[in-house]
Amino acid sequence: MKLIIAIVQDEDASRLISNLMNEGFSVTKLATTGGFLRAGNTTLLLGVEDTKFDAAMAVIERVCKSRKQIATSPSPVAGTTGVYVPYPIEVTVGGATVFVLPVEQFSKF
Numbered sequence: 844m845k846l847i848i849a850i851v852q853d854e855d856a857s858r859l860i861s862n863l864m865n866e867g868f869s870v871t872k873l874a875t876t877g878g879f880l881r882a883g884n885t886t887l888l889l890g891v892e893d894t895k896f897d898a899a900m901a902v903i904e905r906v907c908k909s910r911k912q913i914a915t916s917p918s919p920v921a922g923t924t925g926v927y928v929p930y931p932i933e934v935t936v937g938g939a940t941v942f943v944l945p946v947e948q949f950s951k952f
């Protein structure tokens with residue numbers, strides 16, 4: 844068994860959960876925040892049997908789209924004023940950032 848930790852954009856989360864559940868996967872949804880953009884994203888936890896691992900990854904890849912987002916970043920140059928001026932930068936986020944861990948034990952009590 845493997846544990847898939849998938850960080851996805853909020854826009855994709857609902858459709859991804861529906862698709863995964865339709866294919867028989869159990870999913871736990873966590874509301875999370877990206878450290879760089881300081882914006883909400885969604886982290887999904889899926890415990891999957893090894894035989895169904897490829898199918899789960901295929902659903903994630905199919906549903907999650909990458910998007911461009913504008914973020915404001917503080918200027919590294921404070922100048923003589925000592926004031927940091929925010930400036931917009933464009934970043935490409937997602938589709939999904941996925942970590943895969945081996946599961947040593949899985950129990951339900």
Ligand code: 2BA
Nearest residue numbers: 850876877878879880881882884934935936937938939940
């Ligand atoms: P954020 O940390 O809010 O990052 C959003 C997007 O900003 C990233 O998209 C990336 O394109 C960009 N970015 C992040 N750090 C950057 C930096 N130091 N300089 C320039 N651009 C930067 P993704 O790579 O698709 O990541 C989406 C979200 O997945 C991240 O949101 C974070 O919540 C999570 N994530 C990504 N890599 C991770 C990792 N190695 N460990 C833990 N969480 C990760």
